[in-house]
Amino acid sequence: VSSSRPGAASTPFGPGRARFLARWSGALLVIAGVTGAVLLAFPPAPYADYAVVVSSVVIAVLAGLTLLSGALDHLPLGTFQVVIFLATVLAALGVYGGGGPSSGAEMLFLWLSPYAFVFFSTRQAALQTSLVAGTYAVVLAVQHRQHPGIGSAGVLLGLWVMVVASVLVVGILVRHLGRTVRDVDQRFRRGFEDSPVAAAFLDLELEFVEVNPALCNLLGRTRDELVGSSVLLVSHAGDVENARWLRAGPGRIVEDESRFLRPDGTIVWAEVAGSLVSPEIGAEYRFCQFRDVTAHRRDREALAHQAIHDPLTGLYNRTLLLDRTAAALARRDQKGTLVGLILIDLDQFKVVNDSLGHEAGDAVLMALAPLLAGAVAPTDTIGRLGGDEFLVLLDELSSPLEAVDRADRLAEAIGAPIELTGGMYVPAASIGVAVASGVEHDAAALLRDADAAMYRAKAGGRNRIEVFDRSMRYEALRRLQLEHDLRRAIAEGDLVLEYQPVVDTTTGKPVSLEGLVRWDHPSRGRIGPDEFVPLAEQTGLIVALGDWVLREAITQLAEWQLLYLVDPPLRVTVNVSGRQLAVPGFADRVAHLLRGSAIAPGSLGVEITESVIIDVEVAYETLESLRALGVNVLLDDFGTGYSSLAYLEQFPIDVLKIDRSFVARLDEGSDRAVVLEAIFAMARALHLSVIAEGVENHGQIAKLRDLGCTWIQGFVVAAPLPREEVLGFLIEQQTIARAIDRGSAR
Numbered sequence: 001v002s003s004s005r006p007g008a009a010s011t012p013f014g015p016g017r018a019r020f021l022a023r024w025s026g027a028l029l030v031i032a033g034v035t036g037a038v039l040l041a042f043p044p045a046p047y048a049d050y051a052v053v054v055s056s057v058v059i060a061v062l063a064g065l066t067l068l069s070g071a072l073d074h075l076p077l078g079t080f081q082v083v084i085f086l087a088t089v090l091a092a093l094g095v096y097g098g099g100g101p102s103s104g105a106e107m108l109f110l111w112l113s114p115y116a117f118v119f120f121s122t123r124q125a126a127l128q129t130s131l132v133a134g135t136y137a138v139v140l141a142v143q144h145r146q147h148p149g150i151g152s153a154g155v156l157l158g159l160w161v162m163v164v165a166s167v168l169v170v171g172i173l174v175r176h177l178g179r180t181v182r183d184v185d186q187r188f189r190r191g192f193e194d195s196p197v198a199a200a201f202l203d204l205e206l207e208f209v210e211v212n213p214a215l216c217n218l219l220g221r222t223r224d225e226l227v228g229s230s231v232l233l234v235s236h237a238g239d240v241e242n243a244r245w246l247r248a249g250p251g252r253i254v255e256d257e258s259r260f261l262r263p264d265g266t267i268v269w270a271e272v273a274g275s276l277v278s279p280e281i282g283a284e285y286r287f288c289q290f291r292d293v294t295a296h297r298r299d300r301e302a303l304a305h306q307a308i309h310d311p312l313t314g315l316y317n318r319t320l321l322l323d324r325t326a327a328a329l330a331r332r333d334q335k336g337t338l339v340g341l342i343l344i345d346l347d348q349f350k351v352v353n354d355s356l357g358h359e360a361g362d363a364v365l366m367a368l369a370p371l372l373a374g375a376v377a378p379t380d381t382i383g384r385l386g387g388d389e390f391l392v393l394l395d396e397l398s399s400p401l402e403a404v405d406r407a408d409r410l411a412e413a414i415g416a417p418i419e420l421t422g423g424m425y426v427p428a429a430s431i432g433v434a435v436a437s438g439v440e441h442d443a444a445a446l447l448r449d450a451d452a453a454m455y456r457a458k459a460g461g462r463n464r465i466e467v468f469d470r471s472m473r474y475e476a477l478r479r480l481q482l483e484h485d486l487r488r489a490i491a492e493g494d495l496v497l498e499y500q501p502v503v504d505t506t507t508g509k510p511v512s513l514e515g516l517v518r519w520d521h522p523s524r525g526r527i528g529p530d531e532f533v534p535l536a537e538q539t540g541l542i543v544a545l546g547d548w549v550l551r552e553a554i555t556q557l558a559e560w561q562l563l564y565l566v567d568p569p570l571r572v573t574v575n576v577s578g579r580q581l582a583v584p585g586f587a588d589r590v591a592h593l594l595r596g597s598a599i600a601p602g603s604l605g606v607e608i609t610e611s612v613i614i615d616v617e618v619a620y621e622t623l624e625s626l627r628a629l630g631v632n633v634l635l636d637d638f639g640t641g642y643s644s645l646a647y648l649e650q651f652p653i654d655v656l657k658i659d660r661s662f663v664a665r666l667d668e669g670s671d672r673a674v675v676l677e678a679i680f681a682m683a684r685a686l687h688l689s690v691i692a693e694g695v696e697n698h699g700q701i702a703k704l705r706d707l708g709c710t711w712i713q714g715f716v717v718a719a720p721l722p723r724e725e726v727l728g729f730l731i732e733q734q735t736i737a738r739a740i741d742r743g744s745a746r
């Protein structure tokens with residue numbers, strides 16, 4: 001029975017049933033043999049024949065044992081058939097030779113022998129049946145002639161027909177059953193073999209009884225290697241003990257994830273579903289299915305890693321840091337230790353990003369991450385909050401002083417210069433420290449405190465450590481309030497422009513007016529731009545603010561140009577932030593405003609500072625477009641930025657405004673003058689005009705004039721003026737100019 005594959009008889013499919021049938025047939029034959037022996041010992045008739053009985057016993061025992069041993073498939077059919085044929089013939093001869101009516105044994109044997117053949121083929125069974133039928137016919141004929149008194153021919157014939165018919169019916173039934181079993185077996189085998197799902201049958205000792213190709217593939221082993229070996233040999237040692245899928249009880253499918261080993265040592269993660277099968281017939285076994293989830297697991301782990309790590313530096317991210325902080329704060333109550341946060345914000349990082357590119361900025365962060373990580377204690381958690389901000393969670397602090405110590409160590413760790421393509425960066429950081437006090441702190445509040453302290457460090461001149469105190473929380477709130485108010489101020493027109501003149505000291509004539517924004521705060525009074533422009537920059541409000549300034553300045557200039565007629569026409573400059581420049585369509589916006597006004601072309605100027613250029617290319621294009629409109633470009637605060645000369649070469653600029661720090665130090669000594677001399681020489685070479693800012697006294701004017709700089713702006717001429725005072729100033733200045741003119745003419 002069953003398939004042609006070697007060893008297949010041991011599979012738990014149909015063959016089990018075939019084996020069952022074979023066993024029972026064998027048992028039947030054994031019973032026949034035993035019956036024969038009994039009949040031999042207590043013969044029911046005087047005709048019992050030794051040859052028949054002995055042969056039937058031998059055949060029955062042989063056949064029974066062969067069938068019982070389950071080796072039917074391996075038995076050379078020919079031999080077995082021949083033996084049974086011979087025995088049948090012998091029995092027939094015995095019956096004939098005995099001359100009398102058949103003994104129970106020979107009748108029984110003859111009756112049963114065809115059954116043995118139904119397992120081989122219907123043809124064999126039919127052949128045997130006809131042989132038996134023939135023998136009976138002969139026996140009946142002989143008996144009838146010799147002992148006419150024994151039974152009627154009709155009764156004997158009826159008996160004979162019954163025997164033959166029963167043999168045939170049973171034979172056909174058994175054959176049919178065998179074929180059905182084989183079909184089912186084959187169908188299931190197909191599904192098993194061709195399934196993309198790896199599967200195996202295990203016996204209760206956990207040895208593979210059968211495996212499918214998908215499983216061989218998953219485990220990287222051949223079928224021969226697996227069948228007969230224990231599943232534990234290919235399992236990861238760490239998973240064996242808890243392998244619930246190998247202990248599934250009856251009627252339950254247990255799913256689990258488990259690791260397996262391939263011969264090359266790699267580990268395969270598989271999702272396994274195991275069940276225990278208790279068939280009606282045959283031994284219990286386990287059926288297991290395996291799905292390779294190694295890649296899936298890897299993805300899952302990567303995702304889990306991503307969820308709590310910063311991709312750039314590999315340090316933890318904000319989410320994890322805040323979670324851990326919250327957990328540490330919760331634990332602290334039980335432990336009685338302190339929890340602190342150290343917030344590190346790099347100084348001048350933006351300058352690196354702006355001037356050397358984002359790659360350089362990334363390189364700085366990547367270089368600093370291991371240095372910072374190396375400077376924290378094992379109980380601390382360090383991560384990057386985003387941008388140039390790092391956060392360290394200090395768990396189990398015994399005193400706030402310890403937090404400051406750690407911050408010191410961190411500050412030391414980041415002092416080493418970092419070499420970058422295109423420059424060098426000496427990192428420094430403003431560090432804020434906050435330690436949780438009392439129970440009022442949650443993670444977000446503690447972070448806000450550290451942030452406030454960090455802000456204080458920045459405001460205090462950078463590169464320093466500040467520890468949070470309560471007044472800072474007030475300051476942080478104030479900043480929030482300010483941002484809210486500024487938003488409203490821009491919308492509701494609480495901003496005003498003041499104008500500070502630039503004059504030519506040789507002629508006394510006004511060169512231009514610089515528009516400087518102020519904020520008339522409803523409750524705090526007038527606030528200067530230093531207080532709210534940086535805030536506007538941070539929050540993006542600068543774009544709306546800058547637009548208002550532009551509109552206001554242009555409208556005002558148009559009015560003045562009607563009233564104050566000079567040649568060239570009066571000019572106004574406005575300060576433009578780098579973020580404003582980066583807004584797409586900024587030049588178009590200026591063009592639109594200019595078209596809508598009546599101001600003379602070339603009378604508007606924009607002041608930009610080198611340090612706020614965000615994207616060099618965008619800025620360059622925008623500045624070019626502005627110049628094409630006739631707008632002048634002034635480089636403000638020259639000398640304070642990071643790489644002034646590079647900018648001079650890169651940008652289309654008309655005027656340099658020398659920062660007031662240079663002018664202020666003209667009073668002190670002569671080395672500043674040397675620098676200024678060089679700057680003026682360079683400006684002349686590049687055909688740039690120069691304005692000196694922040695000129696406060698006549699000594700400075702004289703020195704500047706010696707250096708060749710005659711355009712000045714500063715308190716010595718005028719402070720920024722409310723717009724109502726501007727015309728008065730201009731007219732007064734005209735008088736001065738005329739006087740100078742007359743003086744020089746004389």
Ligand code: C2E
Nearest residue numbers: 516517528529530533549575576577694695696713714715
């Ligand atoms: P800035 O463009 O360099 O403006 C010159 C600043 O120097 C002004 O400060 C002015 O009042 C001050 N100043 C003028 N003469 C002297 C002097 O003789 N001595 C001293 N010590 N200071 C003098 P203010 O008005 O506070 O403006 C500060 C900065 O705010 C400006 O520097 C500019 O960068 C920014 N700002 C002002 N208005 C705007 C604006 O509308 N938009 C943008 N984006 N920034 C603006």
Ligand code: MG
Nearest residue numbers: 514575607636
């Ligand atoms: Mg300016």
Ligand code: MG
Nearest residue numbers: 636637657693
């Ligand atoms: Mg300036």
